[in-house]
Amino acid sequence: MLKSICYKSQVKPTLSILEFESLFNQTQTSNDKSNITGVLVKSKDIFFQIIEGDVATIDSLFEKIKKDNRHSDIIELLNKPISQLSFKAFDTGYTLIDDIDELYGLQIYITDLQNNHFENSTLFLKIIEDLLTTD
Ligand SMILES: Cc1cc2nc3c(=O)[nH]c(=O)nc-3n(C[C@H](O)[C@H](O)[C@H](O)COP(=O)(O)O)c2cc1C
Numbered sequence: 199m200l201k202s203i204c205y206k207s208q209v210k211p212t213l214s215i216l217e218f219e220s221l222f223n224q225t226q227t228s229n230d231k232s233n234i235t236g237v238l239v240k241s242k243d244i245f246f247q248i249i250e251g252d253v254a255t256i257d258s259l260f261e262k263i264k265k266d267n268r269h270s271d272i273i274e275l276l277n278k279p280i281s282q283l284s285f286k287a288f289d290t291g292y293t294l295i296d297d298i299d300e301l302y303g304l305q306i307y308i309t310d311l312q313n314n315h316f317e318n319s320t321l322f323l324k325i326i327e328d329l330l331t332t333d
Pocket of ligand 1: 221225238247249262263264269301
């Protein structure tokens with residue numbers, strides 16, 4: 199069975215660019231190996247992440263993520279079973295977004311999902327829009 203977890207959190211203020219890049223690399227490599235799809239976005243001091251995959255894999259990963267001191271104030275936005283992976287179409291592997299132009303690219307992608315009646319697309323779009331309009 200598949201599930202998806204989506205959350206946002208506060209980036210640790212002292213996180214250096216090097217530490218941040220190493221987190222992105224680690225995430226991408228490890229998720230590709232474990233067949234986890236989704237997206238990790240850093241927009242200013244906010245992380246936004248969607249992870250999708252096998253229930254046990256996602257639950258155990260999220261337990262680790264919640265304990266990670268590179269961020270805090272985790273707010274769970276979605277945690278539920280899904281019938282299909284929404285992010286599988288990204289064939290570049292786990293997707294990382296750290297600049298605003300790419301975030302608009304994601305928004306276009308999600309709108310496309312929405313047009314194709316993909317589950318959760320409306321919620322994702324709303325969250326991304328909220329992120330884009332944060333301050
Ligand atoms: C914002 C954020 C997102 C993360 N996302 C992932 C992820 O998608 N996949 C992953 O393997 N680790 C992710 N991590 C790192 C995990 O918290 C953890 O360090 C990593 O899974 C290695 O754990 P291990 O050394 O116990 O195997 C993330 C960390 C942070 C701060």
